Amino acid sequence: MDLKEKLVSSFLAFENTIDVDHPVHDIRSEAIKTFEDKGFPGRKEEAWKYTSLKQLQKTNFSIFPKEAEALEYRDVKKYFLHEIDTYKIVFIDGIYSSYLSETTHDGVDICLLSAALTKPMYKPVVDVYFNKSAAKDDSLTSLNTAFSKEGAYIYIPKHKAPIKPVEILHFSSGSESAIMLQPRNLIIVEENAELQVIERHQSLTENEVLTNSVTEIFAGANAIIDYYKVQNDMPGASLIDNTYIDQKGKSHVSVHTFAFGGKLTRNNLNFYQNGEYVDSTLKGVTILDEKQHVDHHTLVHHRQPNSESHQDYKGIFNDRATGVFNGKIIVDEIAQKTNAFQQNNNVLISDRATVNSKPQLEIFADDVKCSHGCTIGQLDREALFYLQTRGIPEKEAAALLMYAFANNVLESVRIPELKKRINKLIAGKLEVRLGFDL
């Protein structure tokens, strides 16, 4: 039985575990129909031209994990940003771990989607926001919607800001030989409120994991959201991350994606600007080796005038790694005075690495400034030589140049400890030790 059939047929079993009279159930039933019609996207579809899910569909993933074994904090401490205090929402094999988590209801809600979906007190909010910005016609998003049950729920009311950043961690313990996870996050930040989120998916063994995650983020007027995605997973782990961001007037949302590993990673990052004077920032650093594959698929839809968007994606590819960048900017007819910028720079350091880049502009308004740039090249020989003449070994010199190359993206990380951590990850990825932090 292939994965699609398995998923469709297990939807019935899934229904036994949830409340079928709940209004969300209609959304789920609708969504499974969409998935049944469309199935997994194939490479003939333009959006999936460079990323094949064929291999994954052959794997026999377990869809309903059994109760996971508890993890000791000291074993997984290194995956947390333990240098600072944070709120934590932790899942092990898709199941909430209260032992490792730290949630709150003090002025803001930082808790679980399962609670939000079932408890009456959250109903007014869930009715307004749940599945409202996620694409209804996308098959993988629909698949997630159909099985949506658990994930993070964050609600920041007007004029509030949580006292510390929120970490969302998804561990897979390896108790099953292959597991499929479908976390669903709902994040609402109202007018003048603020939020910082760090999200990480981490497999603890070499066993296969397929995560099909959907995150919906709603930014109210003047809201500020910083979202950091850290992707440094094991070679057996694949991630399809679908993020939908709805922005109201004057809100600032930035998403930083650090893609350093995993077997296959696909980031579908969608920004919808539904207000004026909105600022959207999409940044990413990708450093890959071996046979890793990362596909960044971004969309910024400018629907209102006077807004800005900034995209900056850097990629370094070694061994037989494949990098894909597909960035799309749409400027509607009404969205005059839009400034939209997109930049994608890549360095290939191996003969067998591949980069496919497709920066795309679709512009219907005339009074706009839009540009995109894309480069693919290699390290500057002269710069390398210069550093070597100053006594820096070639490997370190190359790493230094790559650091500098990626640094633009790191500059805007606003949590210093996280920045340090990312720097360490980059150094580790480049296999060098530098005696300083950048």
Added chain:
Amino acid sequence: MAYTEEELKKELETKEYEYGFYTDIESDTFPKGLDENIVRAISKKKEEPEWMTEWRLESFRIWKKMEEPEWANINYKKPEFQDISYYSAPNKKPKYESLDEVDPELLDTFKRLGIPIEEQKKLAGVAVDIVMDSVSVATTFKKTLAERGIIFCSMAEAIREHPELVKKYIGSVVPQKDNFYAALNSAVFSDGSFCYIPKGVRCPMELSTYFRINQAGTGQFERTLVIADEGSYVSYLEGCTAPSRDENQLHAAVVELIALDDAEIKYSTVQNWFPGNKEGKGGVFNFVTKRGICEKNAKISWTQVETGSAITWKYPSCILKGDNSIGEFYSIAVTNNYQQADTGTKMIHLGKNTRSTIISKGISAGRSQNSYRGLVQVHSRASNARNFSQCDSLLMGNQCGAHTFPYIEVKNKTAQIEHEATTSKIGEDQIFYCNQRGIDTEKAIALIVNGFSKEVLNKLPMEFAVEAQKLLEISLEGSVG
């Protein structure tokens, strides 16, 4: 201004009367529809040898199995392929007796483009004197070409006279099964041009279909084959700036360029077919497959100015097969009213040290949609490949759209690829500055557009460039203010 259906009907009726299409012409037209018999009949009509007939039939069988592509960013009503007559002999009889009968609007455009009166007659389909200047010019040219061993003739003639060359190269760059329209063209192509430049010969003049006076009216399925043998050079011009009103709605041409070692081909196109009226009715569908292959140290350069056709769908491409070969693409695409253009290029880097340059300028006005779609592909063996792409769009008015779909696929670490694209409009300050210097707004826009397109216009042969510049002005007239 909204047309009522009545008025439109009337207009269409009068139009037909006005130009007298299909009337009063001794026609030699096949019945509508397409099957193997029609393909055979076309081949027979052209007195083609057996292998050519077989080749056409094979293409037809391939075509039958193919589906019409839908991926382009254009909207149109698909042509009904069984409702087209696939063969119509060029009519020798002139449409008009004198210039007075020709549409005054057309004449006005001719005048503004600076086309000599005799040529105007020719272009509008007016009967011309046998001793017209350009005819004698053409004859002299043909003599000069023959002296150097250059073959420049119609495709039909080439199939008869030089079968070994045609057999060797036809379909070698654009195979029959390449795409839907290429397969269709391979099956039913009416005629076209054939050009062969022998080893080491530098063609002394710009070859142009313009001068092939007696071979006009090659029909809607044109097939062009240009072969530049080792170390030769040729510059080929296609189309002309004059607006051409064509009765065929669907045009599916195939152009194949072959540049052998050290050869250079420069292929320039100016296309100004009927774009439909201001309400977007009518107009030509231009679905063209153009591709060239470069052997060692060879160079192919495509330059195009696209202002006509209701729908343009073409991607002149270069396969950089040989080491050190060079591909270039310079394009200006202007769309106005309801025109749609999806155009760009493909640069396939296979050989070492190959270089390519892409400069594309899109100008959209009215309610038109203008897309750039390009592919730069560097294969794993293509060390030191270099590409520079630049695609700029200029939007005039807020009802048009500009789209960019660049694909960049690199499998070699020594490749250096740069791509940049911008979209902007003509700045109010720029226009204000011109106004202040006594240049009216319409002129100012022409000036700015010409500046915007300069990099491409510069690549056109001199006399063409001047006309193209004027053409840009005329195409964009009335789109601002």
